[in-house]
Amino acid sequence: MEGMRAPIVVAMAALGWGCAEERSSTDGSGPSSGSASGQGGEAPDPSANVDGDCMTLAEEQAIGTDDTLADTDGDGFDDCAETACVSDPVDAAEKCYLCGWKHADPGNLVSTGASEGDVIANLDLVDQCKEPLRLWDLAGGYHILFMTASW
Ligand SMILES: [Ca+2]
Ligand SMILES: [Ca+2]
Ligand SMILES: [Ca+2]
Numbered sequence: 001m002e003g004m005r006a007p008i009v010v011a012m013a014a015l016g017w018g019c020a021e022e023r024s025s026t027d028g029s030g031p032s033s034g035s036a037s038g039q040g041g042e043a044p045d046p047s048a049n050v051d052g053d054c055m056t057l058a059e060e061q062a063i064g065t066d067d068t069l070a071d072t073d074g075d076g077f078d079d080c081a082e083t084a085c086v087s088d089p090v091d092a093a094e095k096c097y098l099c100g101w102k103h104a105d106p107g108n109l110v111s112t113g114a115s116e117g118d119v120i121a122n123l124d125l126v127d128q129c130k131e132p133l134r135l136w137d138l139a140g141g142y143h144i145l146f147m148t149a150s151w
Contacts, residue, residue, distance in 0.1 A: 054080040065089050097137070099129040105136040 046058035053070035060067040060079065070078040073092040082089040085096035086103045094103065111121040123135040 051079075053078045055083075063089065097127070097129070097133060098131050099127050099133075101127070101133060101137055102141075103137050104139045104141065105134065106139055109136050109139065 044057055047056050048067075049056055050068050051066070051070040055063075055065070055067075057067045063079075063083070065072040065079045070080075072079050073082075073088075073090050075082075075092040075095045077085075077087065077089075077096045079089040081087075081096055082094075085100070087096045088094040088103075097103075105122070109119055109122070112118040114120050120135070125133045125135055127133045
């Protein structure tokens, strides 16, 4: 068995799409004038949206994103897109899946086996967008997995 390779090809169909497209910050709802941080000692306006990313200063502060950058971590997905796809907007290593899957791993799953009713291992898959996908990121939804293997 050693030395044998078992490539797995997975195609999936999802019932919903989360963040298949990055939102643009140039959609006409652009930045408001001025800085949310205020100048000259003014109190910042918690409803201001300086970077035009759909979140107010108060919302950005609540999740730790930068209110002057639409894409806080510079990973190519703006803060709103990452919030929508349940990706970390302050971690450049975590991005929205191109196919729209949400990062839905609840973080508390434990593999119990591979029989009916078990929680199977958090497999490394490749989706139809040719992107690596962790199986547990599909938790909480119904998905059809098409898997093949060859030796
Ligand atoms: Ca922002
Ligand atoms: Ca980002
Ligand atoms: Ca990110």
